[in-house]
Amino acid sequence: MCTHVASMTRQSSSSSTSQMKQPIARAIGVQLAPAQLLSCLLSLWQRPWAQGNNGAERVSDAGPGGVVGGADDERQALLMPPPFPVLCIAASENLLNQKYLFGLCWCSLALLESDFSSTAPPYEDGYHHQQHAEAQHSDAAIPFLGHGEEANSGFYPQRGMSTSPNPYQQSHNAASPGPLSVSDSMNDGMTRYSLQDTGAAIFPGGQDPNMGLHRRSGISTPASETPSDAWQQRNAPASGLRRYATRKIKLVQGSVLSVDYPVPSAIQNAIQREYRESEEGFPEEFSHLRYTAATCDPDEFTLRNGYNLRPAMYNRHTELLIAITYYNEDKVLTARTLHGVMQNIRDIVNLKKSEFWNKGGPAWQKIVCTLVFDGIDPCDKNTLDMLATVGIYQDGIMKRSVDGRETVAHIFEYTTQLSVTSNQQLIRPQGNESTNLPPVQMIFCLKQKNSKKINSHRWLFNGFSRILNPEVVILIDAGTKPGKKSLLALWESFYNDKNLGGSCGEIHAMLGKGWKNLMNPLVAAQNFEYKISNILDKPLESAFGYVSVLPGAFSAYRYRAIMGRPLEQYFHGDHTLSKQLGKKGIEGMNIFKKNMFLAEDRILCFELVAKAGFKWHLTYVKASKGETDVPEGAAEFISQRRRWLNGSFAASLYAMMHFGRIYKSGHNIIRLFFLHIQMTYNFAGLVMTWFSLASFWLTTSVIMDLVGTPSDANKDKGWPFGNDASPIVNNFLKYGYVFFLMLQFILALGNRPKGSRLAYTLSFIYFSIVQCYILVLSFYLVKNAFTGGTLDFDMSKGIGAFLKSFFSSSGAGIVLIALVSTYGIYFIASFLYMDPWHMFTSSWAYFGGMTCSINILMVYAFCNWHDVSWGTKGSDKSEALPEAKTAKDDGKSNFIEEVDKPQADIDSQFEATVKRALAPFENPEEGDEKSMDDSYKAFRTNLVLLWIFSNLLVVLCITATGIDRFCLTNTSTTRTANYFSAILWTTAGLSIFRFIGSLWFLGKSGILCCVSRR
Template identity: 35%
Template structure:
């Protein structure tokens, strides 16, 4: 045994190394390298651009430089520098918070001079397949090529790739897709056989691979190199030893790697989201133009497929309309105020200095990463807090915008866009909507409870005033959404009953109204039963029937609304003529309280879409969205509230999308030691039988009790609202349509129109500001 092994280092004879092995610690020649010399294997000499360091004295750090395949080098334009000819593997044996203090480092700081990182891009992934991964990675490499082509820029230019680092963080090796691993191997960013579960009896927390690739793999699985405009890209591929969630992946990025590189801007992406070819540049440019911006986001556009064929699926079309109108009306409004509730972690960017903690160790990142501890200690945490942490980026946005002593604002960049694959089946849509609705609701309550944070910031009085206005808007929207299911039933009931007004001579609709009323309540009852039952995947047909049923109800409501407007106009025209007819039309209660608000709402949506030069979704997706809206309000909301205790991630890590891994080896080859396996078996036998797990029973009782309280409060409050309004309003056949419309129903329609007007003013203001800023 060599002297290095006697000192407690890794036995190099057990390390699988390819041709030309080279073992080196982060700060210089290591004891592993000495062991290779004693074995007769002379290490390769480092390239001249690498600094020489003092001997590294922490023997727990295993760092190995290995040759990349000769075939890969044959595809590359640059073949001399060590960052192209060698991949570096590091077995990280510490928590990400201790990465730097434990002596671990990254290649970029070893060059002479050390490379300055302007953009640090993180791509979080779990079990995404090769197509989804390539969509993201190929898009990122296109953006880096664009940066290298901006020769007139003071920051970017020919060698701009040296200022950009891409970090891919995988949530556990066992979660990786085999074909995705093959893509990374083809790019040179991964080689199997070096991952170690233990280094000197210390568990390995993460496996880090570093390489500068010159190969991009497109979603069509074609290899592209310098001849296609691909420039070198510095890649850090971090594979966590165990799956611990996205927040933990971001903690590896922000607490382990970012402090070493000290980037200016950090860009967050999810695997599967494809950024536009210039989107990352536009995100960066917004920070460069306005120094007070702390975080930005771009458009998240639904992927429509070739010639828009994905829109043939009504679920995709409805989500396309929803995303578009949110990006046209909602997000620009929030951007004008300076606070956006949620910068999506799948496509957003932050100024690193804005995220850093203060001298007391407090800051946005500390609060954000507390979510990891909260989710891990679910037994001792309330379900309200747990639901807030399902989309912890909402909390991060609030903490950043109102950081103590800070003046950071959050901004929307319309010129930056990325394509996302949305759910194409009802079960997938239910899971994703559950997370979004529950997290949004409880996060808003969480933020309003901490509204006084705005006074600890250094924002101007005018900015704080506008934030008060925005919070009032969010509070009103929150209450209005809580009663959405009750309000929609009231609208259905009053609108259909209005056809029974004797002056309309439409008595034949009375029987249809009675039948559809019971049908509506029956569909609602079925939605509750399905939501309280098994997983959505096992009730696919039941949910499909509910979606179709509520779609038919929508058609009937639209018919009733059109007949109501036409009959009202005919009755007015019968006795009047000329200008008097028009004046009486606008003074009519039905026309004023129903028709005008509907026209205003639809008209402003169309006008805003035209002003944003994006009117096509009004043609391709509006009808589908209109038919699915009742299912959004009823079916999806019922499922979300009834499953508030199920902390589903609602993304591709759900069981619905996990590939069948039966009989497949883990892509990251980490063999389990036989002694470790034996210890696990002994531990299992010494652990109490799960059947007698009292803590688990108590936790289940707690979750069930909370779920029941929320469900009862929500359903009973909506039922009470509907019962009171319908009983007070009465039937149109008895009181007349004007009396029934002039009550609560007019408040609902004017609220919808008022919110639309408010959003339209905000989005228009955003467009005007954007013209002057020149974003």
């Protein structure tokens, strides 16, 4: 009989509540006798009450009665029937008369009925919301989530807790479970929550935190499943018996799906009361997550086509748009970046004497943070759990397609005050402390397919920015942590210079606790490289007004400055536009232009400075700092530099070939003059780079011969191994140098770095040993010049005699100038910028590995010139998402039917999400990358042959004795000395030029710091 009633309920699931009351009442009052009713009630008690979409049991065995949180959790009234012993006692004492039994059965069947179908008045935005029975949303059903001083320890508070109404209570007549328990309070005033604290609150009595975890999430996940598999199950379309109510959602303009979903109670009530109950605010901003399934190209994401974003809907002016681009970084790197951004937003909001941020509304409403994930397939699913913990993502709501139109991007919007640190600690506000994180308007764009970083920027600039119209857009790569007030410093550079089009901050390597990462020579060398670039190169280019590259990992642009041609040229590298652009698209480009778009940020910088009719310039902001992780292994380091070197080489040639467009810009004559000087400097650097292979070999040979081979004329002794052994050792090192150099070409043309780790590691070690040996010989050569009588200090012969001896063929004076102008300038400039520590901790690795940058990195880059892949691939994970199919109502409007989960289920699934997000991080094993593309190997071969032939020709012309009669000089020794002198003088000249530019920038920055506004 119970089965009959249950089947009647399922058959009536599509009807309304009013339509179902009469059949059920008739079934209870007419067809069932009291004994049958009791039997039916007992059978109903035994059914699996709490089932997810796939029929898996939802309740946990962790607490008494199978309810998460224990017997004191008042949500038992929703999840479980009365205990079986109570029914037995009631029956035995004849307390269940026929009338009372009818009522009890009716309550049980009404609870069943609410699991299937009900209706409610439509929302103001046009779609119908079919909610559950009122009993499920009463204050007694779900306890209130305390906040601040009212918060109780534990995930859910105890009974009898006093409550006060909030916007969510007023609109839903419900309150919700309490916050996570406090773990510790750090010196920055923010309260942190760890997995252990959360687990102790969710599982009282010290029970196993893993017990029932997957059942609570609605998915039964075996321990052997990967996070990706579990994610697919959580987002798979519902199957089996449908237990949730549904609602009708009207599509915007008949085609755009945009839905508000309630966020877990612990998230919405973590928002400070002053924001939740603000009269000028929007309650759904903190209580609901807005999801939009974008089925269009980024260029078509417009108001005209029915798409919109919350900040624009609320008529807020967006001054600063912060964009975090993501590919496949883990949750630690993503949390590091996101938490750093939220801390920087707090620095801006807490400004007391600002001339701008404190006017025209709260500062936090002028800032929007956007996360753009490049595809479902490559993204780390644990990162999605971390985002769900702070409220900007939910499982199970994404749609693979809308009425047959494939979804291109899944867009989530929510304003949150929660954050997760890189060591998996949850941050929430406490009281009204100034250290609390302010509300942050979040836009999370999860692209359905992997389509490269340029496409992510197209969503940012052509999609979101067109609607929000920000003044400044800051670009940050996932994994880069902005320093304190770094984003404010970037924004201030635009606020104080109306002609500034772009800026960048200082990027430095992540050194670890106690700088332990500097024990790795590769990390130390990269740290030194970053520091010297930020002390000499970036200030020099900033002094001219054209920074050749604003790194996409940490840079900012004025949005109206890059609109038009700069963005048009920049987006020619987007693969999704290849068919539309034809020959101008990435698929129609030659191999040179394709390599150019490996360094697309350099193209954007040049196009911005050369923009016709404008005088935009670029600058470097020393006060803005960003910390990023760097490769720690040889294979990863080589692969990274391959893209950097090839892209920068091609982009530099592009800028030189199109330099004439500068004359169409609005720059004044002084700026144009200095831009010409800078272009000359860049050309000289490019020539030096091209012939660096020959230069390093000749420098190594010359210094070995000068010191190690004894000279009969000057009666010098071979050093350091004596007259007999020194030449032998030097020749052995030379042969080894040539052998390992040839090995680099063989490895680069036929092997991947990850497949030849040992060979590349040995190559790094050998070239570093040779470079250190050359440095020792160089210092000995200088020392011997001052003590061995090589230099003539007798001033009675005149200054000419001293200069003649100083610049003699021995080369000691020139070597001294080169050493001082290089290493000496490094020390002086570092101390002037009050940042000298890298000279003592990292210089040894950089100086020892200088040869490797040419003999290993550049050889591999040029030998793989044909490889322009970024690892683009399709998305198989999106197939797990459900589809949204439309229907027409009586008014002929398109709508879809959407599952409407009760708040209790949302909160229960959130518990499992928090535990996954705050779980300790484990490094996954790296898989093999796909093989290289073979289509451009012919061009690669010609380029490498030209490079080798030109460098070999230089070496032969300088050292070969057979061509003496064809040269102006008679001996190869003289030519070698002259070439060696030219190399050293050029190196010294370029270093001094960089130093002068660095001094100019330092003085200019000091003056501007005194007069800048905030």
